[in-house]
Amino acid sequence: MDAESLLLSLELASGSGQGLSPDRRASLLTSLMLVKRDYRYDRVLFWGRILGLVADYYIAQGLSEDQLAPRKTLYSLNCMEWSLLPPATEEMAMQTSVVKGRFMGDPSHEYEHTQLQKVHKGEKVFEEEVVVQIKEETRLVSIIDQIDKAVAVIPRGALFKTPFGPIHVNRTFEGLSLSEAKKLSSYFHFREPVELKNKTLLEKADLDPSLDFLDSLEHDIPKGSWSIQMERGNALVVLRSLLWPGLTFYHAPRTKNCGYIYVGTVNLVCSVLLLPLISTSIWYPGSEERTTELEEPALKQVAEGWNVLMREMMVGGNGSGR
């Protein structure tokens, strides 16, 4: 949510029960203004709050003129002093993926992870347990990046692509109409498009290049990972991610008020929870083996694991029977 319209945004996003206390709000309004000045950001977004066991992280993001340019992420523990986080890298994601559980609320906290590493000594190969230290700050960077890539949302038309390439805020955006607001296809991922280039020419034919330059939520995997709700009797549309519970996107149709906030414990809901939604692609006894249509490797793995288990059991049961 835009730092400038923080109060209204919080009010609109309050349906999920996560707000900010008045003192936090006041300090955010003050400090984000200074952040904007000091770092010379074009726009500052209040990204949300990550609930730690001891303390909470408050996250803000700075945007440059080009809205899709890599965002700068800042965090703070007291809403006044902000520290810049390094940009996320693939390596970080790999490194931190082994860490599970809650955040502590202390950026210098180090998670310990033991992993087996092969050590070559002459011709023999030994497996040694190596303790890897992972700083919470690194994990924070990578988690924020993951959430941003997975569930940051922007309504269609709020941004537009200028003929020269950079993406600007659309000043003439007047909000989605009610019928549009109820469709997932009117919402885009607020990140560099990934799926767009995989579309066929036929699908691309109807797209308006100045507006439809991002991936829409419509084809997100797993299907049904968004809860779309009309609140206050259609006066407010709220999208909640089921994949990352805690992410709330709000938009008041026919106004330009929109934004998203994440308040949560950073707990990726396992895809198995969404299994009923993708259950058609799961093997069950008596059915022909179905081909999975899943693209996401993690999901595919889950589904396959499930299938293997089921099959093993079935084969075991039948084998003893005959």
Add this chain to the structure above:
Amino acid sequence: MGDLPPPSEPPAQQPSSRRSSQVSERRSREHVQPLPADRHEVQETPRDSQILGSNQEILGSQTSLRGRSQRVSLTQYENSGMSQDEEARLGGVEYPSLNMGFPSEFQPQPYLDEGGIQATRNASLMLQQIQQGQGNLFQQLESAYQEPRLGLLGQFNMYQREDLQFGTGAQHGPYIRDDPALQFLPSELGFMPFNMELPEPEPRELAVQNAKAYLLQTSVNCDLSLYEHLVNLLTKILNQRPEDPLSILESLNRTTQWEWFHPKLDTLRHEPEMQPTYEMAERQKALFTRSGLGGGEGEQDMEEEVSETPVPNVMETAFYFEQAGVGLSSDESFRIFLALKQLVEQQPVHTCRFWGKILGLSSSYLVAEVEFREGEEEAEEEEAEEMTESGEAMEAHGEEEGEEDEEKVPDIIPKPTWKPPPAIPREESRSGTNKFLYFVCNEPGQPWTRLPHVTPTQIVHARKIKKFLTGRLDAPVTSYPPFPGNEANYLRAQIARISAATHISPLGFYQFGEEEGDEEEEGGAGRDSYEQNPEFEGVPVLELVDSMANWVHHRQHILPQGRCTWVNPLQKTEEEEELGEEEEKADEGVEEVEQEVGPPLLTPLSEDAEIMHMPPWTAQLSCSLCPQYSLAVVRSNLWPGAYAYAVGKKFENIYIGWGHKYSPKNFNPPLPGTVQQEYPSDPEIMEMSDPTVEEEQALKAAQEQALAATGEEEEDEEEDEDEDQDD
């Protein structure tokens, strides 16, 4: 302007009038106008204005202004007649001054006025300006074009041809276009001398009109010409005066065009989309207006309610939770407050509390926790039970019938040997998990729905599954293991679990009643009731934050059995004993179930189990900047979304979340059980392979041999048998 040829083109080109002729033909077809016979004498300007006037009404007022533009053009033409280079220079210099004259003249016009007349006037003014602009531009372009021709002669020649073209084609002027096909038209050549006599039309004027005609043409699939579009666009820009219009020109372009083809709907036409919004507002309006009583009675009610009401002070709670950084917005809280008030008016409520909000996929649940007045609930209970009992009786009857049917079938279907585990009886209302009644609704203002009482089986099953609620109470819960009941039951089970785990109060707020202080209950779960401590002084906030021992659970722990007080599942009620006495004789005494014991009521939080090395509770001060005025906030790490605050003698619990328990590992549904064997496989039921002919013959031979060996002894009998077989 794109159709003006570049200056490098040959000067001998003939004006082509194909496009403009199309336009004018179309125009004349549309608006039948008797053209004067002496077309050649017709002035260009009136004709143009005619076209415009008929084409677009708003241009009507332009005719009067046309004179001026003509004059301007004339003066310009005179100037340009001197020399080409000079014209090029002068045009650039002179025109701005003229242009400047216009705005100063029209400046008093209030552009921002949205009135229709004003808009028309504005449009015409803008046209004027456009024309001026065009004239200016054309002048420059034309001068640039004419430069290669060395002198007035070339120019004169061109005018000749222009005149000629004008006369013969009855078109308005030279269309300076490079089209070789039209270069040597005989008519042009033939009428040349005649046209020489005509007064010279002004080339700039003609160019302007040509360009305008070009702009005015429409395509087959679009009725809107570029000219009209530009007029609309400029009208819009000038009316709205947006800041930095260039940057939003593209979108303005689009919206203007969209608006042209989507005229504003008549106000009489209702918008069905907005219907739910209005309905909701209407329903909530009912909350705000005091319920339909007469004036006098209403006042009396007011007095009564002021004295005592079970409606909780939701606003105060919301205020404290806002300090803690959780909770709903203040206006929503107030609506909830009104909705609770409505509930209290409709039901015999003794105590009432806003429990929280559970998010669902399509809508969320607001949950109210109430306790009915003594005796009120029982009546309803009995009715409900009668209903269920009759339903069960019906089912039993149905089963019996089924069995009778089965008897007719010769094959007896084997009955499963599996026996369901003994059902654990539901807890009585006002005790254990059913201590409170819960009402839910999706939005404040909607009718409250009462949730059914929870059964132990439902709680046990709810622990095994993890499911998103949909927002519809009658939705089925599809899960493995199957959940007994629909979403209302699941919701109720989750509420019971969350309440039992997360309802906490400061130490000392509640105490056990004295009369039953020492008494141990039969169930073994300890005392199950408590009362408010009148001498409670409040725990200092800092102590509440520092030590979790200062907080206690004030809801009973739910045992693995699904009840708060343990019940021996094998203990039979009298009826059951009578029925199943004979059958059960063998089983009795074999199984002894160990009694389940949970932590007693009012156990401090510090004794709660850790979740994978993680403290189950996090306590914080609401505001670190002013600790002396802040409150203690505790949030549950086991049930994300459950919060409690305490300050002084006040405390409250709330839950706002998805209704999911935190699990450090990903949730995995239990795998389906192993498949049971159908029957023991032994040779009796094994399928034999059919003997081949050789085998049959070999068998037959063997049998005959055996017969021959034994047959000699019992020959007589054998013969008889053979005869029988032959028959």
